[in-house]
Amino acid sequence: MRPTQLDRFKMKCKIYQVWRFVVLNLKILKAVDHSKRA
């Protein structure tokens, strides 16, 4: 699925990107938590 105009706006919107930065870190931490317990 190719990015829409809205997706392209979001890629550059700094406030949205701050939110994504937090979310991506949380996703990584979820998987890393499993890894650290292995």
Next chain:
Amino acid sequence: MAKVVIIGAGFAGHTAAMYLGDAIGKEHDITVIHKFDIFGFVPSWVWLGIGAVKPEETTFKLKPVYDKFNVNFVQGTVTSVHPDENYVIVNQANSGGEASVEYDYLVVATGAHMNYDATPGLGPKKFTESICHLDSAIQARDSYLQLVEKMKRGERQRLVIGTGHPMAACQGAAFEYITNIHADLTQRGVRDKAELVYLTNEPAIGDFGVNGINVVKPGGRIARGGDLIDAAMDDFGIVKSIRRGVKEVDEKKIYWEDFEGNFGEDDYDFAMLIPQSRGVKFPFFDKNGEDISSKVTNPGGFVLADGIYGLSYDELVKTPDAWPANYQNPQYPNIFSAGIAFAPPGPISVPHVTKNGTSITPGAPRTGMISGVIGRVVALNIIDLIKEGRMTHHERMSEMLAVCIASNGKSLWNGSAIVMIIYPIVPDHTRYDNKEGRDLFVTRVERGLSGAWLKQMVETTFMHKFKGNIGWKYIPE
């Protein structure tokens, strides 16, 4: 007192050395043998290759770090391993003489040997550039900057970036290099003078040797992450030359065979092509002096571990437990392989053989993150064995997370990057009840400024960790 020898101080070997030194360095003898006296942060060489960072920003001296961790450091090259008698022969860098180093546990973490010879004409000593080593990345930068000067004079140039062998891995690095070249040329005002071509052995854009990354979109729809990569390449005006295995390179042309078995060629002015990777270069000898490398490694030189080898691709897809868990060699249980050095049981991407019998299949990637995790698991198991006599840690690539961040420019204000979070790297259809065999909450492909921040954060925190600075252990691999 146990003796642990680690061959190689890349992501896997260095991580193992830090964990071992921290836990048992004072009571036991930990030795790292590495060809160079520096650690190189390989992911930054994508930026080094366009002159966006200086070489010294991507490296640091190993010895001061190992002194902190009570780890011995020998700069040299291992020339042979003798697993029956538990010693390795090292050609030391400083004196130039050979020395024997004994071990109770051996960690082979040599990384990949870049096998340029597998493709005639390939490599920094021949016709193409490489960003796989520090010296070759510096050479690639110099060639690239000369090319920029030509473009400034109005000459049009053709840059081909991608894979230089039908079985090459590490497409992510090539993709990141070409997107950074696009950003850099745009910034220098000469982008219109360059034709950028991404030449790859992947079956589709966004495969990256992990069989693609499908993600869940709002509303529960499954989308192909590769489409986002594809769209980015269209935005950047990058020509896609996919499903092609490079067979030979000469001064002016790159010769390839495609999935359909057709042969073709591409002109180039500058080419950076990732070669086939091979495992260890040194042989293993038994007590009679007989070469037993074929019992310890696979034909590619990668050290056999506790995986299940010899399965067909279809069987391997259904058997996530075929991937090694503790990276212990079945023949010699005191030998472990970490990072790129271990032998994967097969590819993750769907293998393809052309009508001419050429296998064009992206190799299984083992990035810095994967190597670091394996280095930690191996180190913790050796600590277990020394202290308690049994191993308690395991992590297969079918249980492991990978984060790949392909930057497009280094700026934290108007830069961007494509972030690929893949969990697990090898799909596990027994654990995840979806077509992808992955955790679709975690698995993501995103493009935006947050990726540039994430890339900077990862680089800064990893370098902090690898220098053994305060809190290093709490920073994930």
